[in-house]
Amino acid sequence: MYLLIPGRHHLLTDFQFKYLNRLIKCKLEGEIDVYGTPLVPQEIEGVIFAVTSANHLGTKRNPVPFYLRAMIIQEFSNSLDVPAFVYGIDDVGVITDFSEYTVKTIRHSSEGAHALTPENTIVICSTGVKEMYLHHGFKVLPAEWDPATNQFTQPMPWDIVKQIAQAGEWRKNKTILDQMHPASFKIWSLYGVGEKVQHILKDPIIGADGDLTATRDxxxxxxxxxxxxxxxxxxxxxxxxxxxxxxxxxxxxxxxxxxxxxxxxxxxxxxxxxxxxxxxxxxxxxxxxxxxxxxxxxxxxxxxxxxxxxxxxxxxxxxxxxxxxxxxxxxxxxxxxxxxxxxxxxxxxxxxxxxxxxVGPENKEETILLWLNEEDGQNDILMPENAGTHELAEYLGKLSTLALFKRFAQDFRQHEGFKLPHEWVNIDGKTYCQLTMQNACEFLFKKDYHDNWLSEMHETFCFWNYNDWKSALEEAGLRLDNLSNTYRNEWIVKNRLEGKVQLMRPCKNNVPLPIPFPVSHMLLMARK
Missing domain, CATH: 3.40.50.150 (Vaccinia Virus protein VP39)
Structure with missing residues (x-):
């Protein structure tokens, strides 16, 4: 009989070793499964560790690379009386039955040597994943989970990972030392894993799976x-x-x-x-x-x-x-x-x-008028509810420039709590939007990113102009090379701006005068 332990296995606990050692030495005698049913005593041939998310590393959900997790397991298993086998199970997104995928992967990776079935394998699992294995007829041992009280009686490995992330000098933390198996402590110390995990889990910018944004196609x-x-x-x-x-x-x-x-x-x-x-x-x-x-x-x-x-x-x-x-x-x-x-x-x-x-325009604080074409698309269609990326892009592509700006004004950095300051003014029968040059340029230079609209609406382009950059670089000790420059993307001007929008400056006679489109990009050479 094999024991299968599926999990991410970033570290192993002292409890896990004692639990496994007892199962092996006592040959399952006196053990009950998650239903409270006593198991038939029998020999344990080996322990199989299915390391899930093996293709992930350096993320908040999976900070430790697979090779280090495998080293921890091997070190951990040296004192067990039976062989241990380690198989990496890649993250493949959301699938209906991850347990079946895990079993198939182990069979493939072992070239058939470990074809796990309910007849030759008992699963050790204390999380909700156990339901998948129970569905396929596997008996499941509860480990840290107490079926009678529906509570965990021991800390889970990930609980200790989170403790380390907040512990400061984790190597001297008595609670962590009591709970973490020496094999885990050895590898984590040798490879500086604790410090890396602290750095990753405290990162304020990166999401759980290592991305800046979850809405990018x-x-x-x-x-x-x-x-x-x-x-x-x-x-x-x-x-x-x-x-x-x-x-x-x-x-x-x-x-x-x-x-x-x-x-x-x-x-x-x-x-x-x-x-x-x-x-x-x-x-x-x-x-x-x-x-x-x-x-x-x-x-x-x-x-x-x-x-x-x-x-x-x-x-x-x-x-x-x-x-x-x-x-x-x-x-x-x-x-x-x-x-x-x-x-x-x-x-x-x-x-x-x-x-x-x-880069932002030099006169980013100036209040200007923005003319927007209302005849180059539709103005009265509603955005579809719960639109996916492609449906949203199709909808945005049908809008007039005026309607697109109104959509932009609602969406731009809404999740960051920003509300676009603007007002509508009528001069000689023409309607203009009055706003700062900075906010006008935010619209001009991202209005056509329909395929990644949700992601782009988080991003600000024009927060600093060239002089702002120069000051920040010099404050850090860098010197801005004279070859550095800002420029205007003429293709964007010709293909995306002309005839669709126009920047205007109010004058004393109340006749708005057109002003050129400003710079949009920069190339900075900062030298030490």
Whole structure:
């Protein structure tokens, strides 16, 4: 008879060892299942650990990588009288019967050696997952859970993980030391897991599965990133300093891929940092596919806001693109300042941080008038209820520019508690929206992101202008190179703005005068 223990297994507890040791040595004698039924005494042949979410790491839900979890289990099992087997079970999203998927994965991974059935396996599970195994006829032992009182009698492993996250000096915490099995303590200490877990679980920006936003359509996003990768590289390539080169927020690694093909950089080392688990997985797959001409390419899933992601004083070039506005949007101003300071500390003297992103207009505080076309679409259609990404994009695409602005005014940073200050004025029979240049530009430069509307409505583009950036960089100790510049995306002006919107400035004779569309992007070279 086998014992199957499914779970994420970030650590193992002292209780778990004593419980397993008792089951094995006493051959199940006197044990009862979750229904209170006594089990038939019999020999235990082995213990099988099904490590779920094995393909996840560095996230709040799964902070510890699979290889370390497997090491903990092996160390833990050395003192058991029977062999232990470890099988990784990938996270595959929400499926109706994860227990069946787990059993099939173990059979496949073991090449049939462990074909688990209710006749040869007893499951140990104290969470709601047990219901899936009971449905298939498996007997289930309750472990930490008491069926009589419907309560947990012992701390769950994840409870101890959360204690460590809040404990400060966790290695000297008596409660943690009493509950955590020595095998877990050994691996966690040896590899600094506790400190990493504290860092990850306290992160204020990243969600449970390692993403900034849960509303982004990554199929659309990845295509957009690849489509403009060549443009990004052409703009930034002249300023790259050879040596150790990092790309923070590397998305799917497209910028690094092009840099690897640059003859000037063939002896460089490249480090890609990506916080999104989904995009990080794509980077690893592309590396496995041999898509990078330079073998010295390394990817890590980390958050560059709250700490250094490269060694201090190690980087010749750091590249970021379309990232800093996301830090302001999903984090805070303090997070953005911390991000800038971290880049300063990572650069070698003379090193350069190349930052390509959107930027606010110089006159962002000025109150202006915005004319909006009401004849280039529909004005009276209601947004469908509970619309998915594609249904919402289809609806937005039917709206006139005026109607789209009204939708924008309702949605823009609503979840952050922001209400767009604006009012409607009529001058000589024409209606204009009166608002600040900053808020007008927020609309102008994100109004066409229909495919990712819900995600984009969280993001602010125009919070700082060029001079604001210059001041913040200098305060951190960086010097803004004279080659740095702001510019206007003329394609956007021609294809998305002209004929749809017009910026106007009120004049004394009450006749609004058109003003040019402002800059939309910046390319900053910040040197240490």
């Amino acid at each position: 990554y199929n659309v996003y990845v295509k957009q990133m690849d489509d403009i990768a060549a443009l990004k590289y052409r703009e930034t390539a002249p300023y790259i300093q050879p040596g150790t080169i990092g790309d923070i927020g590397c998305a799917v690694g497209s910028w690094i891929k092009m840099a690897c093909e640059d003859d000037r950089l063939h002896e460089c080392d490249f480090y890609g940092i990506e916080v999104s688990r989904h995009l990080y997985d794509i980077c690893l797959q592309r590396k496995h596919n041999g898509e990078f001409a330079n073998p010295s390419v390394f990817f890590s899933q980390k958050n560059a806001v709250t700490s250094l992601v490269f060694e201090a004083g190690s980087m010749n070039t750091i590249h970021t693109s379309s990232l800093t506005h996301e830090i302001e949007s999903y984090g805070s101003r303090e997070d953005l300042i911390a991000f800038i300071r971290n880049r300063y500390h990572e650069l070698v003297p003379g090193g350069v941080w190349i930052n390509r992103d959107v």
